[in-house]
Amino acid sequence: MAALIDGARIAAGIRARVAEEAARLAGQGVVPGLAVILVGEDPASAIYVRSKVRHTRAAGLASFEYALPDTLAQDALLALVQRLNADDRVDGILVQLPLPAHIDADRVLDAIDPRKDVDGFHPVNVGRLSTGTGGLTPCTPLGCMKLLDTVIEDYRGLQAVVIGKSNIVGKPVAMLLLERECTVTVTHIATRNLPDIVRAADILVVAAGAPQLVRGDWVKPGAVVIDVGINRVDGAEGRRIVGDVAFDEMGHAAAVSPVPGGVGPMTIACLLENTLRAARRRAGRGA
């Protein structure tokens, strides 16, 4: 039987460590603060934001929330970002994506001070990730690596296959695996012979948004499988959430992360950790 990589438990441990460190910093007069901006009424985004705010507060960080109408002008959003860049109480700024169509998301992300870019999407942080020179790392890819770290000691020379090449998951997770000296193959919708490529993987990270795309016979015995996908599907028992991996067919893997309860909770835990890191750096208290 494959070992279950319990993201909910691992994430709870990270949040507890963040809370401890935040309490220690508060004793020195530094209260890390996270500002979250939500534009419009996308129901999934609203749920994510509520959860982020709840965990931010529970960890003892300051939370600044901005729920704005979807008619908001781009210039008004850019002005808010500039205000938060200059606000000393704010260490992290997160703009919940997607933004309404009339707003250029790249322009908004580019406007965030890279030192406060806790999502790690600013070009400066993307560049730092690709050169392996620090910066703030995107939360979901960082969460994937923390899950892998619980079951892999030595990454050197392992074959890693990533399915999906998005800027928020696929590409950054590939960079992180490369940094650990894996041999990395990034695949996507136009990849030919995907099952054959996946069969070579010691590590498989799947971020495609395609329900149960990866079948059991694609996966090599002993591989480690991280499922990033979150797909809402309708079945006989109503609506449920499934990943990009056919979980029930993964018995021969060494370890697999479930959906839900795998990568999902890690994303918020890593967001809190990034906020703490940004606060420490801004306060001149280390890496």
Ligand code: NAD
């Ligand atoms: P995206 O749509 O931006 O990118 C999907 C990528 O997968 C693309 O590069 C595409 O080429 C590739 N792809 C799609 N279908 C494929 C197929 N059949 N075969 C091979 N490649 C295929 O998506 P994203 O934002 O990277 O998110 C991917 C999934 O991860 C989604 O289900 C999303 O909900 C989930 N997600 C989860 C978290 C989390 O916190 N757990 C965070 C971000 C995204």
